Amino acid sequence: MVNVAIIGCGIIGATIAYELSLVSELNVTVIDQKSPAQGATSAALGVLMGIISHKVKGKAWQLRQSSMQRYETLIPELEKSLGREIPFNRQGILLLCLADENLASWEELAEVRRSQGFSLEIWDLQKVKDNCPHLNLEKVIAGIYSPQDRQVDPTALTLALVDAATKNGVNFQFDTNVSEVAPLAKGWQIKTPNTNFECDWLVLASGLGSSLLTKSLLHHVDIRPVLGQALHLRLDSPLGNPEFQPVITANDVHIVPVGGGDYWVGATVEFPVDGYQVEADASRLELVRQEAIAFCPALANATIIKSWVGLRPRPEGRPAPVIGNLPGYSNILLATGHYRNGILLAPATAQAIRSAIRD
Numbered sequence: 001m002v003n004v005a006i007i008g009c010g011i012i013g014a015t016i017a018y019e020l021s022l023v024s025e026l027n028v029t030v031i032d033q034k035s036p037a038q039g040a041t042s043a044a045l046g047v048l049m050g051i052i053s054h055k056v057k058g059k060a061w062q063l064r065q066s067s068m069q070r071y072e073t074l075i076p077e078l079e080k081s082l083g084r085e086i087p088f089n090r091q092g093i094l095l096l097c098l099a100d101e102n103l104a105s106w107e108e109l110a111e112v113r114r115s116q117g118f119s120l121e122i123w124d125l126q127k128v129k130d131n132c133p134h135l136n137l138e139k140v141i142a143g144i145y146s147p148q149d150r151q152v153d154p155t156a157l158t159l160a161l162v163d164a165a166t167k168n169g170v171n172f173q174f175d176t177n178v179s180e181v182a183p184l185a186k187g188w189q190i191k192t193p194n195t196n197f198e199c200d201w202l203v204l205a206s207g208l209g210s211s212l213l214t215k216s217l218l219h220h221v222d223i224r225p226v227l228g229q230a231l232h233l234r235l236d237s238p239l240g241n242p243e244f245q246p247v248i249t250a251n252d253v254h255i256v257p258v259g260g261g262d263y264w265v266g267a268t269v270e271f272p273v274d275g276y277q278v279e280a281d282a283s284r285l286e287l288v289r290q291e292a293i294a295f296c297p298a299l300a301n302a303t304i305i306k307s308w309v310g311l312r313p314r315p316e317g318r319p320a321p322v323i324g325n326l327p328g329y330s331n332i333l334l335a336t337g338h339y340r341n342g343i344l345l346a347p348a349t350a351q352a353i354r355s356a357i358r359d
Contacts, residue, residue, distance in 0.1 A: 004357060005190050005199035006030045007178055007213065008206030010041035011154055011346045012335050014161035016205055018078075019350035021168035023358065028170045029197050031190065032206075033177045037158035039207050040342055043228045043310020044154040045256050045264050047247050048344045051118045052093055052146040054109060060319075063348040065116075070347035071150060078157075081164045087153035089247065089257065094123075094132065095144040096250035096295060106144050121145040134240035134298055135248070151247050151256055154343050173197075181216060187331065201357050202332045207313040210322075210336040219327050223337050225311035227278045229285040230266025233302035237261050253291045255299070263302070265292045269340075280309045314339040321345060323352050333357070 002025055006013050009032035020028045032038075050068040055061045075088045097103055103122075110120040123143035128135065132143075162172060173192070180191040181202065190197040204210050207223065214221040238245060238261050245257040256264040268288055272278040285307060293300045315322050315337035322337040333356055335349050 001025060001027045002201065002357070003187070003197075003199040004028045004201045004203065005188070005197050006203040006205055007190070008032055008204065008209065008336075009036040009158075009162065009172065009174070010039045010205070010207060011037065011044070011158050011161075011342050012207075012338060012349055013203075013205035014158045014165070015346040015350040016203060016335060016353050017170050017172075018161040018165040018168070019347075019354045020357070021165045021170045023354065026357070028165070029173065029199070030165075030170060031173045031176050031178060031192065031197070033175065033209075035174050036162050036172075037155045040310055040312045040338075041154050041158055043230065043267070043308060043312065044343050045230060045254055045266055046152040046154040046157070046343045047093065047249070047254050047256060048150040048152065049093060049249075050344060051113055051120060051149050052095055052144060054105070056109070056112050063345050066348035066351060067345050068148070068150070070351065071152070074347055075152070078160045078164050081167060082160055084160070086156055086160050087258065089151040089245070091244060091246045092145060092147040093149040093151070093247045093249060094128070095146070096128075096135070096137075096140045096248065097142040097144055098139050098251065099141050101141070103142055106142070119147055121147070131244055132240050132248070134296060136295055136297055140250075145246070149247075152343065153258070157343075178213070181213065200331060203335055203353055204326070204332065205335040207336055208311060210313070210334065214326060214334075217326065217329070217332065219329075221322060221326070221334065221336070222316040223313045223322075224316050225272060225278050226314045226339065227270040227280060227309060227311055228267040228340075229270070229280055229288070229307060229309045230264055231285065231289060231307050232258075232305040233263045233265055233299060234305050235261035235263070235298065235302050239263070239296060239298055248296065250295045251291060253288055253295075255292055255296055262305070263299070265289060265299070278311065312339055312342070313337050321349065323349055324356070
């Protein structure tokens with residue numbers, strides 16, 4: 001039996017734990033200083049922009065493609081295992097192409113996606129209006145509809161992954177701080193205030209906490225916080241056609257249907273002004289709300305149910321995400337720094353970690 005310890009139980013750590021729980025020869029322990037899905041995961045909207053992304057080749061596209069394909073099997077797999085539904089919007093993403101954007105680049109992307117076996121549709125304004133009559137198309141020149149992209153509730157998914165992994169034998173230790181990672185002859189000892197864990201493999205999936213852990217291992221991976229804010233809005237009834245409720249995105253603002261007349265709207269991108277300190281700016285969240293109203297005027301009448309903030313982990317001086325061996329260590333793996341794509345890339349990240357441990 002091979003012992004694996006995972007530090008961190010946001011969407012990345014939880015997905016890795018579940019994927020590894022499907023391998024019979026692995027004994028998996030997950031440690032988190034909080035409850036699951038309390039960090040960057042809780043701030044995410046769960047919009048899976050894979051096919052509609054302009055990433056068309058290389059690792060960036062491969063990760064997206066693998067994740068989108070895995071999501072189609074992962075969600076029903078979890079629902080069957082647990083006997084409950086996971087909020088998973090299969091009605092696609094509609095991006096509103098504005099007048100200052102290059103429509104030709106979208107037409108080229110649609111051709112690339114067709115060659116890759118995916119669908120990306122270019123809608124004229126009449127088709128956008130017919131399908132989404134609630135939208136204001138004054139500044140819009142076309143709609144880019146991606147029927148195979150998805151949206152998932154990040155917290156519900158993370159909790160489902162934890163429950164399914166637990167059912168498969170994974171040991172979760174929440175509200176537990178890691179005080180030290182000490183080397184052993186052939187592995188690592190994870191020291192906590194209550195107990196110690198020995199492992200053959202260590203996976204660091206702790207987002208912003210990864211910096212401190214890697215620093216203690218004498219190879220600092222610099223992960224910086226980027227703040228995101230979002231709103232939960234409520235209307236008396238769904239926008240437009242209640243039978244067609246895709247995610248609407250325009251000018252980097254998402255309008256996410258989450259059932260009935262409820263919508264999530266966000267998210268901002270707010271960088272630290274000085275060092276690592278970043279604080280929510282209420283005025284920026286109001287700008288996001290006004291931007292959403294500009295494209296969807298009915299949202300002006302919505303009740304604000306709540307707003308929330310979260311810090312997303314962004315690698316400093318290198319591309320996101322950071323997946324693979326911690327330099328200098330053959331049995332410590334990094335799965336961190338996913339920035340704005342943690343939910344999207346979680347399945348592919350878990351597959352990469354599983355392959356690294358088994359190969």
